[in-house]
Amino acid sequence: MSATVPSLLIVDDELHVRESLSRWFLEDGYGVETAASGKDALALLGRRRFDVVITDIKMPGMDGLDLLKRIREVDPKASIILITAYASVNTAVEGLKSGAYDYLVKPFDPEELSRVVEKACEHVRLKEENIALKRRLATAGRELVVGESPRMKRVLELVDSVAPTDTTVMIRGESGTGKELIARMIHAESPRAFGPMVAVNCGALPEGILESELFGHEKGAFTGATGRRKGKLELADGGTLFLDEIGEIPPKVQVELLRALEDKQVVRVGGTQPVPVDFRVICATNRDLEQAVREGTFREDLYYRIAVFRIDLPPLRKRPEDIMPISEHYLKRFSEAMGRRVTGFSREARELMLTYNWPGNIRELVNAVERALVVCEEGEIRPEYLPIRERRGDGSAGQEDDLSLQAMERRHILKVLKRCQFNITHAARLLGIDRVTLYNKMRKYGIERPS
Amino acid sequence: MVRVGTAVPSMLRVLREDLVRTLAHAVWVADRSINPSPAFDPHRQQYNAITLLVMLNDPPPPPDVARIGVTDVDLFLPVFTHVFGEAQLEGTAAVVSCHRLRPQFGGDPLDQAVLRSRLLRETLHELGHVLGLTHCRVSWCAMAPSRLPEEVDLKDAAFCDRCSERIGVPLDGFRSMAVHEREE
Numbered sequence: 001m002s003a004t005v006p007s008l009l010i011v012d013d014e015l016h017v018r019e020s021l022s023r024w025f026l027e028d029g030y031g032v033e034t035a036a037s038g039k040d041a042l043a044l045l046g047r048r049r050f051d052v053v054i055t056d057i058k059m060p061g062m063d064g065l066d067l068l069k070r071i072r073e074v075d076p077k078a079s080i081i082l083i084t085a086y087a088s089v090n091t092a093v094e095g096l097k098s099g100a101y102d103y104l105v106k107p108f109d110p111e112e113l114s115r116v117v118e119k120a121c122e123h124v125r126l127k128e129e130n131i132a133l134k135r136r137l138a139t140a141g142r143e144l145v146v147g148e149s150p151r152m153k154r155v156l157e158l159v160d161s162v163a164p165t166d167t168t169v170m171i172r173g174e175s176g177t178g179k180e181l182i183a184r185m186i187h188a189e190s191p192r193a194f195g196p197m198v199a200v201n202c203g204a205l206p207e208g209i210l211e212s213e214l215f216g217h218e219k220g221a222f223t224g225a226t227g228r229r230k231g232k233l234e235l236a237d238g239g240t241l242f243l244d245e246i247g248e249i250p251p252k253v254q255v256e257l258l259r260a261l262e263d264k265q266v267v268r269v270g271g272t273q274p275v276p277v278d279f280r281v282i283c284a285t286n287r288d289l290e291q292a293v294r295e296g297t298f299r300e301d302l303y304y305r306i307a308v309f310r311i312d313l314p315p316l317r318k319r320p321e322d323i324m325p326i327s328e329h330y331l332k333r334f335s336e337a338m339g340r341r342v343t344g345f346s347r348e349a350r351e352l353m354l355t356y357n358w359p360g361n362i363r364e365l366v367n368a369v370e371r372a373l374v375v376c377e378e379g380e381i382r383p384e385y386l387p388i389r390e391r392r393g394d395g396s397a398g399q400e401d402d403l404s405l406q407a408m409e410r411r412h413i414l415k416v417l418k419r420c421q422f423n424i425t426h427a428a429r430l431l432g433i434d435r436v437t438l439y440n441k442m443r444k445y446g447i448e449r450p451s
Numbered sequence: 452m453v454r455v456g457t458a459v460p461s462m463l464r465v466l467r468e469d470l471v472r473t474l475a476h477a478v479w480v481a482d483r484s485i486n487p488s489p490a491f492d493p494h495r496q497q498y499n500a501i502t503l504l505v506m507l508n509d510p511p512p513p514p515d516v517a518r519i520g521v522t523d524v525d526l527f528l529p530v531f532t533h534v535f536g537e538a539q540l541e542g543t544a545a546v547v548s549c550h551r552l553r554p555q556f557g558g559d560p561l562d563q564a565v566l567r568s569r570l571l572r573e574t575l576h577e578l579g580h581v582l583g584l585t586h587c588r589v590s591w592c593a594m595a596p597s598r599l600p601e602e603v604d605l606k607d608a609a610f611c612d613r614c615s616e617r618i619g620v621p622l623d624g625f626r627s628m629a630v631h632e633r634e635e
Contacts, residue, residue, distance in 0.1 A: 020530040023540075027586040028596055109532045111598035 006121040007031040007048075011041040011055035011067065012083065017106075021054065028114065038062030042070055049075050051124045052117060054104075056083040057091055065095055072099050076194070077127060079120035127194075134188045147322030151314040155182070158311045163189035168306055170246075171284040173313030175443055176363030179284035180244060182311065187240040192280055195239025200232045202253075203245030203439050211253050212269045215260065221270025233266045236279040246306065247287035247298060248439070258302045281306060286448065316358040316365060323353055326362060330369045331381070340373055346380040356388050360446035410445040413438070422449045453507060454484035455522035455546065462549070462570070463521055469571045473608050487524055497527040500537035500546055507544040517581045519574060520546035535573050535603070538580035545577035552600050569603045579610065582618040587611060 008030050010021045018034040025032045033050070035041035039062055041055065053071055057064035068080050079101035084092040092103035101120045104113060162169055163186045171179045180199065187197040205213055212221070216231030233241060243249075249257065260266045261281060265274040283306045292298035316323060327345065335342045345353065349372075358364050372385040413431065420426040428438040442448070452463055452470075463480050470478045490502035503526070507518045526534050526548045535552060538545035552569040554562045575593040587594035592611035597603045610618070 017530050020528060029586060029588065107527070107530050107532045110534065113531075114596070114598050 005029065005031045006051045006124070008033070008117070009041060009044060009050040009053045010034045011036075011038065011053065011059070011064070013037060013056065013059045017056070017083075024110075024113070025117070030117075038064070038067035038070070041067060042074070045071060045074055050078055052079045052081060052101075052120045054081045054083060054117070057088060057095065058085070065091070065098065068095055068098055068100055077124060079124050081116060081120055131193060134193050137184070137188060147319055148325055149314075149319035149322045151319050152322060155311060155313060158309075159185055159189070162186060162309050162311075164191065166190075166192075166280050168281045168308045169283070170289075170307045170310045171282065171313060172289075172310060173284070173286060174315045174359075174361055175286050175446060175448060176361030177313040177315060178362055179286075179313060180242065182313065183240075183242045183282040183284060186282060187242075187280075190240065190280065192239050195279075196236060197240045197242060198232045198236040198279075199242040199244060201244045203248035204436060206434075206436055207250045207253060210249070211256065214253065215256065215266050215268055216271075217269035218271040221268070225270065228268070231266060231268065233260055233277050233279065234275060237277050239279055241279045241281050243281065243283045243306075245285060245287075246283040247285040247289055247292055251297070251299070254299045254302050258299065258305055261302075261305055316361045320354055323358070323365065324350065326365060327353060327369050330366050331373065334370050334373045338373060340376070341378040342373060342376055343378075343380055346382045348383045349381050349386060352383045352386060352388060359448070364446060406445075409441070410447070413441055413445065414447055417442075417447065452478065453481045453518055453520045455503060455507075455520040456485070456487045456524050458521050458523045458549070462567075465567055466521060466570055466574060469567070469608070470574065473571065473575065481518075485520060487522060492527070495527055497525045497533065498522075500526040500528055500534055503546045504537060504539055504542075504544045507546065508539075508542075512543050516543070517578065518544045519578065519581075520544070521570075521574075522546060522548050523550055524548060525550040535597075535600075536577040538577040540580050540585075541583040542581055545574075545581050547573050547577055552603065554600075557600060565604070568608070569600060571608050572603050572606050575608060575610070579614060579618065584610075584614050584618060587614050589613070 008025055010018055010025075010032060011034070012018050012021070013036055015036075018036070022032045022034050033044060035044055037059060038055075041053070042062075044050075045053075053067075055064045055067050062070075064082055068082070071078055071080055080095075080099070082092050082095045082100050082103040083106055084103055085106050089103075089105065092100075092105075095103060101123060102116050104116060159182060169183075169186060171182055173179050183199075184197060187193060200210075200213060202210060208222070212225070212229070212231065214231050214233055216229050216234055217225050219225060219228050260277070263274070264278060265276045267274050289298055289303055289307065293300050293303050324345075331342065331344065334340075353365075353368075360367075368386050368388060369381075371387050372381045375385045376382070413427075416430050417427045420430065424435055424438060428435045431438065433441075452467060454460065454463055467478050467480055470476075485503070485506055487498050487503060487506075489506065490498040490500075492499055503520055503522070507520045512518050526537065526546065528534055528537065533551060534548075536545060536547035547570065549566055549570050550556065552566055552573060554560065554565050559565075572593055576597075579594045584594050586596045587610075589595060589611040590605065591607045591609075592614055593606055593609060594611075594614050595606055597606065609615075
């Protein structure tokens with residue numbers, strides 16, 4: 001809360017109510033101010049903020065419900081408690097729908113009065129704590145992303161400039177470059193930080209499931225739809241929708257998504273009623289969408305709808321100056337967590353890390369550091385502890401000396417993909433698995449389509 | 452102490468003893484008693500505590516004397532459904548009611564000892580207000596707020612060091628009393 005003492009504003013046109021309540025709460029140790037009308041209350045709220053506003057509903061001039069709406073605009077953090085007479089409880093319920101925290105019936109039960117106000121203050125405190133934690137999470141995320149390289153600094157500048165707006169953002173970058181981290185950072189630094197951040201991996205789901213995942217479904221919409229379910233678009237209401245691997249969305253879902261984004265409403269699968277939604281969209285992809293548009297696999301209109309503000313995340317190999325700072329950062333973090341007394345990386349290890357091209361980017365680097373720490377209990381991390389065998393690998397070259405089943409699988413998948421010119425459907429058919437499984441395996445092994 | 456309405460005289464005598472023991476200060480029971488009818492609100496079927504305070508102050512008490520009305524009628528303040536007692540902050544009058552402090556009010560069996568203990572704590576609380584004290588965060592202090600009779604039971608019949616100091620009463624008397632009570 002703004003101070004250690006929670007602050008209350010009591011708004012009532014009746015002097016004796018203002019006096020009794022303010023005395024009551026002053027005695028309980030709250031900071032209390034009073035206002036005789038909605039207008040006076042707004043004037044006060046223009047000068048300072050209050051944790052809780054207790055307002056009578058029935059007042060001459062601006063009534064409590066109007067005041068409620070105005071306060072929600074100026075200070076969405078404040079909890080508002082309505083005062084009502086027995087006869088007008090219905091109005092109070094209206095107020096709850098407009099965002100009031102609770103209502104109290106006159107005359108007040110002292111026990112209830114204290115309890116409701118205490119809870120309202122607690123609610124505000126938790127809300128503020130939530131924001132503070134989200135901010136910390138965002139800055140923590142910043143710490144993970146930050147590198148010294150000019151390329152990363154440029155990325156962070158872009159994040160700073162776009163976060164406070166409602167603009168749709170398209171994040172481009174290879175697998176493992178931290179696209180979701182950047183998306184979370186934008187969300188946490190936006191005015192929607194209060195709201196949810198809902199992430200959907202569009203590449204991981206088959207068409208039918210993706211559709212109901214995004215738009216929700218009504219009971220009986222398809223076999224197995226035993227109840228109504230809200231989709232991710234609805235769940236993101238008031239917050240941010242993060243569509244990862246947007247390039248993998250099948251054409252039919254592309255049309256529906258475009259319609260939902262343009263109309264700001266969704267129709268659940270099997271439903272007829274549109275549901276209004278309000279969210280900001282952040283998309284991510286590791287594919288060349290322009291190419292996909294030219295090839296006709298990605299709709300041009302959807303492309304222009306989502307590619308409003310572009311942030312390109314550089315692959316790790318293009319910013320080698322960041323490799324060691326990131327490694328040192330994670331080395332410190334993991335060794336603390338695992339209780340290892342590891343002093344750092346040996347000269348040879350550094351050399352290997354700096355020359356390796358990290359096809360899996362930061363994700364691979366972080367995993368390598370973690371694995372090295374598992375093997376190395378103390379002293380320096382030597383090259384043999386790092387799960388990197390080849391130097392200057394191009395990420396697609398097989399590791400012929402690695403005879404593990406996983407390495408075999410990776411080599412085989414790559415071979416088939418190359419034979420099919422990276423036509424996923426074709427390759428999946430040859431491998432005898434479905435597209436989704438193939439995508440998952442490609443992601444697992446850091447295999448990417450040549451651009 | 453002034454009897455208000457039909458409060459049992461023996462209850463006032465017992466409360467007086469408890470107060471003398473706790474405060475180490477002179478406490479008298481007035482000969483006169485007050486008829487609370489003017490404070491009755493027919494709509495709410497309760498008695499207005501503010502009106503009773505005005506009546507207790509008429510005529511004004513001599514200097515350095517505070518009047519505490521003790522009653523068994525149900526008290527209210529216009530904005531509240533009920534109060535256990537009410538006091539003039541830094542004034543000369545307070546009123547306490549045993550109506551809602553009786554265990555049987557909350558459906559528990561009749562228990563005079565519980566009522567006696569609650570009445571003493573509630574009287575000390577209102578007296579603290581008369582002496583200028585506001586609510587205290589020390590949970591066992593008589594000045595801690597209590598909204599339910601059961602919350603009154605959680606307090607000691609004593610003020611915490613800070614409250615004692617502020618009203619300038621002999622600390623030793625309080626402390627030994629508090630310790631004694633808690634040991635019991």
